[in-house]
Amino acid sequence: MNRRLLALLSTPLLLALAACGGADTPRATPATPPATGGPVPSVTPGADCLTPPERPGVVRFPSANGASIAGVVLGPAPTGGTPAGPTGGLGVVLAHQTSSDMCQWVPYGRTLVKRGYTVLAIDLNGYGASSASAGNPSQAAYEADVVAAAGHLRGRGVGAVALVGASLGGMASVAAAAELKPPPAAVVDLSGPAQMAGTDAAAAAPKVTAPLLFVVCADDQLAGDVTAVAKAATGAATSRLEVLPGTGSHGVALLDPTQEARAAQVTKMIEDFLAEHAG
Numbered sequence: 478m479n480r481r482l483l484a485l486l487s488t489p490l491l492l493a494l495a496a497c498g499g500a501d502t503p504r505a506t507p508a509t510p511p512a513t514g515g516p517v518p519s520v521t522p523g524a525d526c527l528t529p530p531e532r533p534g535v536v537r538f539p540s541a542n543g544a545s546i547a548g549v550v551l552g553p554a555p556t557g558g559t560p561a562g563p564t565g566g567l568g569v570v571l572a573h574q575t576s577s578d579m580c581q582w583v584p585y586g587r588t589l590v591k592r593g594y595t596v597l598a599i600d601l602n603g604y605g606a607s608s609a610s611a612g613n614p615s616q617a618a619y620e621a622d623v624v625a626a627a628g629h630l631r632g633r634g635v636g637a638v639a640l641v642g643a644s645l646g647g648m649a650s651v652a653a654a655a656e657l658k659p660p661p662a663a664v665v666d667l668s669g670p671a672q673m674a675g676t677d678a679a680a681a682a683p684k685v686t687a688p689l690l691f692v693v694c695a696d697d698q699l700a701g702d703v704t705a706v707a708k709a710a711t712g713a714a715t716s717r718l719e720v721l722p723g724t725g726s727h728g729v730a731l732l733d734p735t736q737e738a739r740a741a742q743v744t745k746m747i748e749d750f751l752a753e754h755a756g
Contacts, residue, residue, distance in 0.1 A: 668693045687754075
């Protein structure tokens, strides 16, 4: 990976992408994952964002890359101490961007719950309360975390699963879609890079059969990456690319409620896409 892309994805200030307008405000989770093979971080999952009624939804499950992944299931009221997804209903995995954690997606996760979805927001390996993946730290294999999250939702009785990710999480979601069996019902990538830390969305894209939605600001420094991955998805049921002009931002900041018009536009894109292909 070239130095320009590494700097862009590792520095919260650059993630703001001033040339694109708006504000990307990642959480204070360290960008550098803990040492490979180290213990699970002594961090309470979702401590900064979950309400008391949501805390019983905190879960932990293994990833095929050796990491212990933390997350929170948002949805129907807990049954027997654990949240129960509607059998045969739609689940949505939410994967965050660099220098963040599950809390970045929790506000929008609540919106999806109101639409009837069961949501699992996760800490990717090396972030938040998730441990680092095993092996070479530069080969984090983030897609394995998303595959594991989809499996966790399916294990709760959720039928179809959609994958939604921002930047790092968007890249991981596209790569995961190429591996997940059965395939996801839909995939949404907001401003994802083509490749990073051993996860290669560009190489995975031709193997994806699920419907794909890509959204990026025209002035985003990763717009070229997003466009290339979208064009590489030659086997997808559909590969829809939305390049947004004017004022915008990067990743989850495309849903920033303070940017009311843009947030409404992107929210409608996502929810219409989920309803069309997975609802």
